[in-house]
Amino acid sequence: MGNASAVVLAERGATVVLVDVNPSLEAFAAEVDGIAHVGSVADSAFCDGVIAATEETCGAVDILVNAAGTIVRADAVDTSDADWHRIFSVNVDGVFYMSRAAVSGMVARGRGSIVNFGSIWGVVGGPGHSAYAATKGAVHQLTKSMALEHARQGVRVNAVVPGEIRTPMLSSERARPPTEDELHALADRAVPMGRLGDPREVAEVVAFLASDASSYMTGSLVTVDAGYTAR
Numbered sequence: 170m171g172n173a174s175a176v177v178l179a180e181r182g183a184t185v186v187l188v189d190v191n192p193s194l195e196a197f198a199a200e201v202d203g204i205a206h207v208g209s210v211a212d213s214a215f216c217d218g219v220i221a222a223t224e225e226t227c228g229a230v231d232i233l234v235n236a237a238g239t240i241v242r243a244d245a246v247d248t249s250d251a252d253w254h255r256i257f258s259v260n261v262d263g264v265f266y267m268s269r270a271a272v273s274g275m276v277a278r279g280r281g282s283i284v285n286f287g288s289i290w291g292v293v294g295g296p297g298h299s300a301y302a303a304t305k306g307a308v309h310q311l312t313k314s315m316a317l318e319h320a321r322q323g324v325r326v327n328a329v330v331p332g333e334i335r336t337p338m339l340s341s342e343r344a345r346p347p348t349e350d351e352l353h354a355l356a357d358r359a360v361p362m363g364r365l366g367d368p369r370e371v372a373e374v375v376a377f378l379a380s381d382a383s384s385y386m387t388g389s390l391v392t393v394d395a396g397y398t399a400r
């Protein structure tokens with residue numbers, strides 16, 4: 170969904186600077202005429218460096234989209250210390266480090282929009298994914314708190330809250346990727362609209378939150394979940 174967001178933002182005229190721990194980022198960045206920084210958002214010095222380099226090269230960071238994330242598929246009772254710390258280091262520390270690094274320049278210029286990736290499992294419980302759900306609850310609260318801290322400084326902070334979206338994350342941390350039949354069964358069972366979402370359907374909302382079209386929105390958790398949390 171981070172890549173899909175970059176595509177939509179680039180289509181609307183943004184210069185995109187991409188961060189991912191996976192070196193395949195370089196090839197994707199070339200497709201959107203973007204600048205790639207391969208490294209981990211769990212490393213605060215790396216995050217500070219990306220923002221400083223972007224301000225130097227591009228003049229400013231007007232939009233920050235925090236989409237990097239990982240998952241642990243286990244009940245709390247079966248979650249190791251290592252997995253707990255790993256998922257918090259990416260899903261929570263990463264959002265905090267990137268946002269802290271970007272927000273000072275946004276405040277100084279009096280404009281900026283931060284869009285975080287929350288999750289339906291930060292809204293309702295995520296049995297079998299307790300650590301993941303806890304990280305997304307933390308992201309939702311960081312979103313609302315930073316929104317209030319910067320509400321009078323021209324900086325808006327919102328979160329997109331996706332439901333079941335067809336991305337590589339649906340297959341990650343599993344013994345084997347789900348089959349098409351299993352994905353259809355998941356969508357039928359879990360999603361009121363009865364289908365998985367396409368990353369672009371979330372990216373359009375990210376672009377809206379990033380843009381001045383959402384100028385009266387801050388601290389909002391915007392569900393894009395086909396009705397999942399409406400029940």
Ligand SMILES: NC(=O)c1ccc[n+]([C@@H]2O[C@H](COP(=O)([O-])OP(=O)(O)OC[C@H]3O[C@@H](n4cnc5c(N)ncnc54)[C@H](O)[C@@H]3O)[C@@H](O)[C@H]2O)c1
Binds near residue numbers: 209263286
């Ligand atoms: N797929 C879903 O159904 C779903 C639902 C709700 C929320 N989300 C959230 O949406 C966001 C995007 O996920 P996605 O579904 O596109 O998954 P994805 O696995 O396709 O993308 C996540 C990306 O984060 C990168 N990443 C992982 N650890 C990193 C690190 N330490 N530093 C930098 N990059 C790192 C991965 O390499 C990957 O490219 C995540 O925050 C995820 O938690 C996903």
